Amino acid sequence: MAVRASRPDGTATRALLLETAGQVFAERGYADATSKEICERAGTPMASVNYHFGSREGLYEEVLIEAHRQIVSVEELEEMTRAIGDPREKLRALLQHLLAPSSREGSPWGFRVVLREVMSPGPLAPALVEKAVRPKAKLLLGLIAQILGLPPDHPAVQRGLVFSVLPCIVMLVAPKEIPSKVLPAMAADSGAVFEDLMRYVFAGLEALGKAHKPPKRKAAA
Template sequence: MPAKEKQIPAVRRASRSDGEATRLHLLDTAGRVLAERGYADATSKEICLRAGTPLASVNYHFGSREGLYEAVLIEAHRQLVSLDDLTAWAATQDDPRLKLGAVLSHLVALSTRTDASWGVRVMLREIMAPSQVLPKLVEKAVRPKAAVMLGLIAAVLGLPAGHPAVQRCLLLSVLPAILLIAMPKVVLSKVLPAVGADSPALADDWLRYVLAGLDAVGAAYRD
Protein backbone atom coordinates (compact mmCIF):
# COMPACT_ATOMS: atom_id res chain seq x y z
CA MET A 1 0.00 0.00 0.00
CA PRO A 2 2.69 2.56 0.85
CA ALA A 3 4.44 1.74 -2.42
CA LYS A 4 1.29 2.56 -4.38
CA GLU A 5 0.85 5.83 -2.52
CA LYS A 6 4.38 6.87 -3.45
CA GLN A 7 3.69 6.18 -7.13
CA ILE A 8 0.68 8.51 -7.37
CA PRO A 9 2.58 11.83 -7.33
CA ALA A 10 5.01 10.49 -9.95
CA VAL A 11 2.13 9.54 -12.23
CA ARG A 12 0.55 12.93 -11.77
CA ARG A 13 3.82 14.69 -12.52
CA ALA A 14 4.26 12.61 -15.68
CA SER A 15 0.70 13.46 -16.73
CA ARG A 16 1.28 17.17 -16.23
CA SER A 17 4.56 16.94 -18.13
CA ASP A 18 2.93 15.13 -21.05
CA GLY A 19 0.11 17.67 -21.11
CA GLU A 20 2.54 20.59 -21.21
CA ALA A 21 4.52 18.92 -23.99
CA THR A 22 1.32 18.50 -26.00
CA ARG A 23 0.35 22.11 -25.37
CA LEU A 24 3.75 23.40 -26.53
CA HIS A 25 3.69 21.15 -29.61
CA LEU A 26 0.21 22.38 -30.49
CA LEU A 27 1.31 25.98 -29.96
CA ASP A 28 4.34 25.57 -32.22
CA THR A 29 2.30 23.83 -34.92
CA ALA A 30 -0.38 26.52 -34.76
CA GLY A 31 2.30 29.19 -35.09
CA ARG A 32 3.62 27.61 -38.26
CA VAL A 33 0.15 27.20 -39.77
CA LEU A 34 -0.88 30.74 -38.84
CA ALA A 35 2.36 32.10 -40.31
CA GLU A 36 1.47 30.42 -43.59
CA ARG A 37 -2.25 31.10 -43.73
CA GLY A 38 -3.14 33.87 -41.31
CA TYR A 39 -5.80 33.82 -38.61
CA ALA A 40 -8.76 34.13 -40.98
CA ASP A 41 -7.83 31.07 -43.05
CA ALA A 42 -6.17 28.77 -40.52
CA THR A 43 -8.59 26.26 -38.99
CA SER A 44 -8.38 24.30 -35.75
CA LYS A 45 -8.90 21.14 -37.78
CA GLU A 46 -5.83 21.74 -39.93
CA ILE A 47 -3.72 22.70 -36.93
CA CYS A 48 -4.67 19.58 -34.99
CA LEU A 49 -4.24 17.38 -38.05
CA ARG A 50 -0.69 18.64 -38.56
CA ALA A 51 0.02 18.40 -34.85
CA GLY A 52 -1.35 14.85 -34.66
CA THR A 53 -3.69 15.75 -31.79
CA PRO A 54 -7.46 15.39 -31.35
CA LEU A 55 -9.56 18.35 -32.45
CA ALA A 56 -10.73 18.80 -28.87
CA SER A 57 -7.16 19.54 -27.79
CA VAL A 58 -7.50 23.19 -28.87
CA ASN A 59 -10.35 23.79 -26.42
CA TYR A 60 -8.72 21.61 -23.76
CA HIS A 61 -5.41 23.47 -23.73
CA PHE A 62 -6.42 26.97 -24.86
CA GLY A 63 -10.15 27.26 -24.27
CA SER A 64 -10.99 28.17 -27.87
CA ARG A 65 -9.52 28.92 -31.29
CA GLU A 66 -9.22 32.55 -30.24
CA GLY A 67 -7.42 31.50 -27.07
CA LEU A 68 -4.97 29.50 -29.15
CA TYR A 69 -4.33 32.49 -31.40
CA GLU A 70 -3.80 34.71 -28.38
CA ALA A 71 -1.16 32.29 -27.08
CA VAL A 72 0.46 32.19 -30.52
CA LEU A 73 0.61 35.99 -30.71
CA ILE A 74 2.17 36.25 -27.25
CA GLU A 75 4.77 33.62 -28.17
CA ALA A 76 5.40 35.38 -31.50
CA HIS A 77 6.03 38.65 -29.69
CA ARG A 78 8.35 36.83 -27.28
CA GLN A 79 10.33 35.51 -30.25
CA LEU A 80 10.89 39.10 -31.38
CA VAL A 81 12.14 40.16 -27.97
CA SER A 82 11.30 38.64 -24.60
CA LEU A 83 10.53 40.50 -21.42
CA ASP A 84 13.19 38.39 -19.69
CA ASP A 85 15.81 39.57 -22.19
CA LEU A 86 14.80 43.21 -21.80
CA THR A 87 14.88 42.93 -18.02
CA ALA A 88 18.27 41.22 -18.14
CA TRP A 89 19.75 43.88 -20.43
CA ALA A 90 18.37 46.57 -18.14
CA ALA A 91 19.99 44.93 -15.10
CA THR A 92 23.42 43.98 -16.44
CA GLN A 93 24.71 47.44 -17.37
CA ASP A 94 24.91 50.70 -15.43
CA ASP A 95 25.06 52.92 -18.52
CA PRO A 96 21.59 53.23 -20.12
CA ARG A 97 23.28 53.82 -23.48
CA LEU A 98 24.86 50.39 -23.33
CA LYS A 99 21.50 48.88 -22.41
CA LEU A 100 19.86 50.57 -25.39
CA GLY A 101 22.71 49.38 -27.60
CA ALA A 102 22.05 45.76 -26.56
CA VAL A 103 18.38 46.08 -27.49
CA LEU A 104 19.05 47.73 -30.84
CA SER A 105 21.75 45.19 -31.72
CA HIS A 106 19.27 42.39 -31.05
CA LEU A 107 16.64 44.00 -33.26
CA VAL A 108 19.10 44.62 -36.08
CA ALA A 109 20.30 41.01 -35.97
CA LEU A 110 16.68 39.86 -36.10
CA SER A 111 15.83 42.14 -39.02
CA THR A 112 18.73 40.88 -41.16
CA ARG A 113 18.22 37.16 -40.54
CA THR A 114 17.14 35.10 -43.53
CA ASP A 115 15.85 32.23 -41.37
CA ALA A 116 13.32 34.23 -39.36
CA SER A 117 11.13 32.25 -36.96
CA TRP A 118 7.41 31.78 -37.53
CA GLY A 119 6.86 34.43 -34.87
CA VAL A 120 8.11 37.17 -37.18
CA ARG A 121 5.69 36.14 -39.93
CA VAL A 122 2.76 35.85 -37.51
CA MET A 123 3.44 39.34 -36.14
CA LEU A 124 3.71 40.79 -39.65
CA ARG A 125 0.34 39.29 -40.55
CA GLU A 126 -1.19 40.72 -37.39
CA ILE A 127 0.27 44.15 -38.11
CA MET A 128 -1.07 44.13 -41.67
CA ALA A 129 -4.53 42.81 -40.67
CA PRO A 130 -5.17 43.38 -36.95
CA SER A 131 -7.50 40.88 -35.30
CA GLN A 132 -9.84 41.14 -32.32
CA VAL A 133 -7.12 39.49 -30.23
CA LEU A 134 -4.70 42.42 -30.64
CA PRO A 135 -5.87 44.29 -27.48
CA LYS A 136 -5.02 41.22 -25.39
CA LEU A 137 -1.56 41.05 -26.95
CA VAL A 138 -1.03 44.71 -26.13
CA GLU A 139 -2.01 44.25 -22.49
CA LYS A 140 -0.16 40.99 -21.85
CA ALA A 141 2.99 41.39 -23.95
CA VAL A 142 3.49 44.82 -25.49
CA ARG A 143 2.81 47.09 -22.51
CA PRO A 144 5.11 45.28 -20.03
CA LYS A 145 8.00 45.47 -22.51
CA ALA A 146 7.18 49.07 -23.39
CA ALA A 147 7.39 49.96 -19.70
CA VAL A 148 10.96 48.65 -19.57
CA MET A 149 11.90 50.47 -22.75
CA LEU A 150 10.30 53.74 -21.58
CA GLY A 151 12.41 53.62 -18.45
CA LEU A 152 15.48 53.00 -20.55
CA ILE A 153 14.76 55.85 -22.98
CA ALA A 154 13.96 58.18 -20.07
CA ALA A 155 17.33 57.39 -18.50
CA VAL A 156 19.15 58.22 -21.73
CA LEU A 157 17.18 61.44 -22.15
CA GLY A 158 17.60 62.48 -18.52
CA LEU A 159 13.85 63.10 -18.33
CA PRO A 160 11.06 61.66 -16.15
CA ALA A 161 9.54 58.45 -17.54
CA GLY A 162 6.15 60.18 -17.77
CA HIS A 163 7.42 62.98 -19.99
CA PRO A 164 5.63 62.94 -23.39
CA ALA A 165 8.96 63.19 -25.23
CA VAL A 166 9.97 59.80 -23.80
CA GLN A 167 7.09 58.08 -25.60
CA ARG A 168 7.84 59.88 -28.84
CA CYS A 169 11.51 58.98 -28.65
CA LEU A 170 10.72 55.33 -27.98
CA LEU A 171 8.60 55.27 -31.13
CA LEU A 172 11.30 56.96 -33.20
CA SER A 173 13.99 54.64 -31.85
CA VAL A 174 12.15 51.36 -32.42
CA LEU A 175 10.11 52.10 -35.56
CA PRO A 176 13.09 51.57 -37.92
CA ALA A 177 13.47 48.06 -36.51
CA ILE A 178 9.83 47.26 -37.29
CA LEU A 179 10.30 48.54 -40.84
CA LEU A 180 13.48 46.51 -41.29
CA ILE A 181 11.84 43.35 -39.98
CA ALA A 182 8.79 43.87 -42.20
CA MET A 183 10.75 44.74 -45.33
CA PRO A 184 11.26 41.80 -47.74
CA LYS A 185 14.89 40.76 -47.66
CA VAL A 186 15.05 40.88 -51.45
CA VAL A 187 14.47 44.65 -51.30
CA LEU A 188 17.46 45.12 -49.04
CA SER A 189 19.68 42.84 -51.10
CA LYS A 190 18.75 44.54 -54.40
CA VAL A 191 18.34 48.16 -53.37
CA LEU A 192 20.44 48.56 -50.21
CA PRO A 193 22.85 45.62 -50.21
CA ALA A 194 25.19 47.19 -47.65
CA VAL A 195 22.41 47.30 -45.06
CA GLY A 196 22.04 43.58 -44.67
CA ALA A 197 25.62 42.67 -45.51
CA ASP A 198 27.11 43.96 -42.25
CA SER A 199 24.73 43.62 -39.35
CA PRO A 200 27.19 44.80 -36.64
CA ALA A 201 27.99 47.96 -38.62
CA LEU A 202 24.29 48.64 -39.10
CA ALA A 203 23.71 48.25 -35.36
CA ASP A 204 26.61 50.58 -34.53
CA ASP A 205 25.45 53.28 -36.97
CA TRP A 206 21.85 52.98 -35.81
CA LEU A 207 22.92 53.39 -32.18
CA ARG A 208 25.00 56.48 -33.04
CA TYR A 209 22.05 57.92 -34.95
CA VAL A 210 19.55 57.21 -32.17
CA LEU A 211 21.80 58.47 -29.37
CA ALA A 212 22.53 61.71 -31.22
CA GLY A 213 18.81 62.31 -31.60
CA LEU A 214 18.10 61.42 -27.97
CA ASP A 215 20.86 63.76 -26.80
CA ALA A 216 19.33 66.61 -28.83
CA VAL A 217 15.79 65.96 -27.59
CA GLY A 218 16.90 65.55 -23.99
CA ALA A 219 18.89 68.77 -24.06
CA ALA A 220 15.97 70.68 -25.61
CA TYR A 221 13.48 69.62 -22.93
CA ARG A 222 15.88 69.83 -20.00
CA ASP A 223 16.73 73.41 -20.99
Protein backbone atom coordinates in the same frame (compact mmCIF):
# COMPACT_ATOMS: atom_id res chain seq x y z
CA MET B 1 -14.15 33.07 -22.64
CA ALA B 2 -12.61 31.14 -19.76
CA VAL B 3 -9.94 28.62 -20.64
CA ARG B 4 -10.19 25.22 -19.03
CA ALA B 5 -7.28 24.16 -16.88
CA SER B 6 -5.49 21.26 -18.49
CA ARG B 7 -4.52 18.14 -16.59
CA PRO B 8 -0.80 17.66 -15.80
CA ASP B 9 -0.66 14.79 -18.30
CA GLY B 10 -2.00 17.16 -20.96
CA THR B 11 0.95 19.55 -20.73
CA ALA B 12 2.77 17.89 -23.62
CA THR B 13 -0.35 17.95 -25.79
CA ARG B 14 -0.89 21.63 -25.04
CA ALA B 15 2.70 22.45 -25.97
CA LEU B 16 2.38 20.42 -29.18
CA LEU B 17 -0.80 22.27 -30.14
CA LEU B 18 0.82 25.64 -29.46
CA GLU B 19 3.84 24.79 -31.59
CA THR B 20 1.74 23.38 -34.42
CA ALA B 21 -0.68 26.31 -34.31
CA GLY B 22 2.23 28.73 -34.48
CA GLN B 23 3.39 27.11 -37.70
CA VAL B 24 -0.11 27.09 -39.21
CA PHE B 25 -0.89 30.70 -38.26
CA ALA B 26 2.49 31.77 -39.64
CA GLU B 27 1.72 30.09 -42.95
CA ARG B 28 -1.96 30.99 -43.35
CA GLY B 29 -2.71 33.89 -41.05
CA TYR B 30 -5.46 34.09 -38.46
CA ALA B 31 -8.38 34.22 -40.90
CA ASP B 32 -7.46 31.11 -42.88
CA ALA B 33 -6.06 28.83 -40.19
CA THR B 34 -8.57 26.33 -38.78
CA SER B 35 -8.69 24.26 -35.63
CA LYS B 36 -9.25 21.21 -37.81
CA GLU B 37 -5.98 21.63 -39.68
CA ILE B 38 -4.08 22.38 -36.48
CA CYS B 39 -5.38 19.24 -34.76
CA GLU B 40 -4.78 17.08 -37.85
CA ARG B 41 -1.17 18.25 -38.14
CA ALA B 42 -0.62 17.83 -34.41
CA GLY B 43 -2.24 14.37 -34.45
CA THR B 44 -4.63 15.24 -31.64
CA PRO B 45 -8.43 14.82 -31.27
CA MET B 46 -10.58 17.58 -32.78
CA ALA B 47 -11.70 18.71 -29.33
CA SER B 48 -8.12 19.38 -28.19
CA VAL B 49 -8.09 23.08 -29.06
CA ASN B 50 -11.23 23.81 -27.08
CA TYR B 51 -10.11 21.61 -24.20
CA HIS B 52 -6.70 23.22 -23.75
CA PHE B 53 -7.34 26.80 -24.93
CA GLY B 54 -11.09 27.32 -24.76
CA SER B 55 -11.43 28.24 -28.44
CA ARG B 56 -9.45 28.96 -31.60
CA GLU B 57 -9.31 32.58 -30.48
CA GLY B 58 -7.83 31.55 -27.15
CA LEU B 59 -5.22 29.46 -28.95
CA TYR B 60 -4.31 32.33 -31.26
CA GLU B 61 -3.90 34.67 -28.29
CA GLU B 62 -1.41 32.24 -26.76
CA VAL B 63 0.37 31.95 -30.12
CA LEU B 64 0.71 35.74 -30.36
CA ILE B 65 2.19 35.98 -26.89
CA GLU B 66 4.59 33.10 -27.53
CA ALA B 67 5.60 34.59 -30.90
CA HIS B 68 6.48 37.88 -29.23
CA ARG B 69 8.40 36.00 -26.54
CA GLN B 70 10.37 34.07 -29.18
CA ILE B 71 11.66 37.29 -30.69
CA VAL B 72 12.58 38.81 -27.34
CA SER B 73 11.03 38.28 -23.91
CA VAL B 74 10.86 40.67 -20.98
CA GLU B 75 13.15 38.31 -19.10
CA GLU B 76 15.72 38.50 -21.90
CA LEU B 77 15.53 42.29 -21.94
CA GLU B 78 16.09 42.42 -18.19
CA GLU B 79 18.93 39.89 -18.34
CA MET B 80 20.71 41.70 -21.19
CA THR B 81 20.75 44.99 -19.32
CA ARG B 82 21.26 43.78 -15.75
CA ALA B 83 25.07 43.88 -15.92
CA ILE B 84 25.23 47.15 -17.90
CA GLY B 85 25.21 50.42 -15.98
CA ASP B 86 25.11 53.05 -18.73
CA PRO B 87 21.52 53.43 -20.04
CA ARG B 88 22.86 54.29 -23.51
CA GLU B 89 24.78 51.02 -23.63
CA LYS B 90 21.68 49.18 -22.41
CA LEU B 91 19.64 50.62 -25.27
CA ARG B 92 22.41 49.76 -27.71
CA ALA B 93 22.44 46.13 -26.49
CA LEU B 94 18.67 45.84 -26.79
CA LEU B 95 18.50 47.23 -30.32
CA GLN B 96 21.43 45.09 -31.41
CA HIS B 97 19.66 41.99 -30.13
CA LEU B 98 16.46 43.01 -31.89
CA LEU B 99 18.25 43.37 -35.22
CA ALA B 100 20.47 40.30 -34.86
CA PRO B 101 19.66 37.58 -37.44
CA SER B 102 19.73 35.02 -34.64
CA SER B 103 16.65 36.64 -33.09
CA ARG B 104 14.70 35.51 -36.15
CA GLU B 105 16.53 32.28 -36.91
CA GLY B 106 15.81 31.07 -33.38
CA SER B 107 12.08 31.64 -33.82
CA PRO B 108 11.01 29.57 -36.85
CA TRP B 109 7.44 30.89 -36.77
CA GLY B 110 7.36 33.63 -34.14
CA PHE B 111 8.69 36.41 -36.33
CA ARG B 112 6.31 35.55 -39.18
CA VAL B 113 3.27 35.51 -36.86
CA VAL B 114 4.18 38.91 -35.41
CA LEU B 115 4.87 40.29 -38.88
CA ARG B 116 1.44 39.16 -40.09
CA GLU B 117 -0.18 40.75 -37.05
CA VAL B 118 1.69 44.04 -37.56
CA MET B 119 0.74 44.21 -41.23
CA SER B 120 -2.89 43.17 -40.65
CA PRO B 121 -3.98 43.42 -36.99
CA GLY B 122 -6.59 40.89 -35.96
CA PRO B 123 -9.28 40.97 -33.27
CA LEU B 124 -6.83 39.79 -30.61
CA ALA B 125 -4.29 42.58 -31.13
CA PRO B 126 -5.37 44.23 -27.82
CA ALA B 127 -4.42 41.06 -25.94
CA LEU B 128 -0.99 41.10 -27.59
CA VAL B 129 -0.51 44.72 -26.57
CA GLU B 130 -1.52 44.18 -22.94
CA LYS B 131 0.27 40.88 -22.29
CA ALA B 132 3.37 41.14 -24.50
CA VAL B 133 4.04 44.65 -25.79
CA ARG B 134 3.17 46.83 -22.80
CA PRO B 135 5.57 45.15 -20.30
CA LYS B 136 8.46 45.57 -22.75
CA ALA B 137 7.47 49.14 -23.56
CA LYS B 138 7.46 49.96 -19.84
CA LEU B 139 11.02 48.71 -19.51
CA LEU B 140 12.16 50.63 -22.58
CA LEU B 141 10.39 53.82 -21.50
CA GLY B 142 12.32 53.71 -18.23
CA LEU B 143 15.54 53.37 -20.21
CA ILE B 144 14.73 56.26 -22.57
CA ALA B 145 13.72 58.38 -19.56
CA GLN B 146 17.15 57.85 -18.02
CA ILE B 147 18.89 58.84 -21.24
CA LEU B 148 16.78 61.99 -21.67
CA GLY B 149 16.77 62.91 -17.99
CA LEU B 150 12.97 63.22 -18.05
CA PRO B 151 10.11 61.46 -16.21
CA PRO B 152 8.96 58.18 -17.88
CA ASP B 153 5.50 59.65 -18.54
CA HIS B 154 6.87 62.70 -20.36
CA PRO B 155 5.60 62.88 -23.98
CA ALA B 156 9.16 63.28 -25.28
CA VAL B 157 10.11 59.95 -23.68
CA GLN B 158 7.31 58.18 -25.53
CA ARG B 159 8.34 59.86 -28.78
CA GLY B 160 11.96 58.93 -28.13
CA LEU B 161 10.98 55.28 -27.75
CA VAL B 162 9.10 55.33 -31.05
CA PHE B 163 11.92 57.11 -32.88
CA SER B 164 14.47 54.63 -31.52
CA VAL B 165 12.59 51.38 -32.13
CA LEU B 166 10.64 52.20 -35.30
CA PRO B 167 13.71 52.18 -37.61
CA CYS B 168 14.54 48.70 -36.29
CA ILE B 169 11.02 47.48 -37.02
CA VAL B 170 11.18 48.91 -40.54
CA MET B 171 14.51 47.16 -41.14
CA LEU B 172 13.02 43.89 -39.86
CA VAL B 173 9.88 43.93 -41.99
CA ALA B 174 11.33 45.43 -45.18
CA PRO B 175 11.53 42.92 -48.08
CA LYS B 176 15.02 41.48 -48.52
CA GLU B 177 15.10 42.75 -52.12
CA ILE B 178 15.22 46.39 -50.99
CA PRO B 179 18.69 46.31 -49.38
CA SER B 180 20.18 44.02 -52.03
CA LYS B 181 18.74 45.69 -55.14
CA VAL B 182 17.75 49.22 -54.16
CA LEU B 183 20.14 50.03 -51.29
CA PRO B 184 23.17 47.81 -51.91
CA ALA B 185 25.37 49.73 -49.45
CA MET B 186 23.12 48.56 -46.61
CA ALA B 187 23.37 44.92 -47.63
CA ALA B 188 27.14 45.11 -48.01
CA ASP B 189 27.98 45.97 -44.39
CA SER B 190 25.31 45.32 -41.77
CA GLY B 191 27.75 46.20 -38.98
CA ALA B 192 28.28 49.69 -40.37
CA VAL B 193 24.51 50.10 -40.78
CA PHE B 194 23.98 49.32 -37.10
CA GLU B 195 26.73 51.72 -35.99
CA ASP B 196 25.23 54.53 -38.07
CA LEU B 197 21.80 53.70 -36.70
CA MET B 198 23.14 54.11 -33.17
CA ARG B 199 24.71 57.47 -34.09
CA TYR B 200 21.36 58.53 -35.53
CA VAL B 201 19.37 57.33 -32.50
CA PHE B 202 21.64 58.82 -29.85
CA ALA B 203 21.98 62.16 -31.66
CA GLY B 204 18.20 62.34 -31.88
CA LEU B 205 17.73 61.45 -28.22
CA GLU B 206 20.32 64.03 -27.19
CA ALA B 207 18.46 66.68 -29.18
CA LEU B 208 15.15 65.62 -27.59
CA GLY B 209 16.64 65.81 -24.11
CA LYS B 210 17.98 69.32 -24.70
CA ALA B 211 14.75 70.56 -26.27
CA HIS B 212 12.59 69.32 -23.40
CA LYS B 213 14.95 69.89 -20.48
CA PRO B 214 13.09 71.73 -17.70
CA PRO B 215 14.30 75.34 -17.34
CA LYS B 216 16.49 76.04 -14.36
CA ARG B 217 14.80 77.90 -11.57
CA LYS B 218 16.24 81.29 -10.76
CA ALA B 219 17.74 81.57 -7.33
CA ALA B 220 15.72 83.65 -4.92
CA ALA B 221 17.10 87.13 -4.35
